[in-house]
Amino acid sequence: MNYWFLCKVSYNKELEDGTVKKLKDTYLTDAMTLTDAEARMYEEVGNTIQGEFDVSAANRMNFIDVFTYPNTQYYFRCKVRYVTIDEKKGKEKETKNLILIGANDLKDAYDRLTNELKTMLVPYEIIEIVKTPILEVFRYRSPDERIGARNLRPLEEGEGQE
Structure with a gap:
């Protein structure tokens, strides 16, 4: 059974004027445990945030x-x-x-x-x-679905045909 976790991700963002601002974004994910929710945040948000970030909070909802x-x-x-x-x-x-x-x-x-x-x-x-303040909801995907999604690529012309 999965639970919903509200996760806050903190990171520094360099603005156009060169200043650095500390931001905190909120996401919702479903996961089996608190540890799983935190790991999912690193996996999902790591693709969109450049640089270092930290999962500063994760609470069950x-x-x-x-x-x-x-x-x-x-x-x-x-x-x-x-x-x-x-x-x-x-x-x-x-x-x-x-x-x-x-x-x-x-x-x-x-x-x-x-x-x-x-x-x-x-x-x-x-x-x-x-x-x-939730920006995005990440629904649970099995490890096989996550690996499969990363390995997807467009077929080259004629590839996959016998």
């Missing part, structure tokens, strides 16, 4: 679902409340869950979340939508 969409600018943390009936005890049970959704603005996040939840059989209430 309780997202029940993460919805990503192509070409979105932001990620929003959504809190959803719903009430179910415990049939054995005959009492109502309130549940609050966190969902992360990629969207371009608050209205887009609300619309996408509503669309994703339309198949729920119990009534729900969206009680909070908050923009997060």
Whole structure:
């Protein structure tokens, strides 16, 4: 079972005027352990950040679902409340869950979340939508998938044909 980890990556970036600024970016990854999450950050972010960087924090998050969409600018943390009936005890049970959704603005996040939840059989209430500093979500890939992706290259003309 994988868990979601919120990871902060610190690094120095040289600006156009020659000054160096310390930056801290936030990412979300799913991993088996805290150590795995940190290793995944070095693997994934190492391809985009030039120079040295450090995974300065990694915290487990309780997202029940993460919805990503192509070409979105932001990620929003959504809190959803719903009430179910415990049939054995005959009492109502309130549940609050966190969902992360990629969207371009608050209205887009609300619309996408509503669309994703339309198949729920119990009534729900969206009680909070908050923009997060998350820049990107890295979903788990098996070691075979990671190695395969690195070894992919375009076929030369006539290659692979018998």
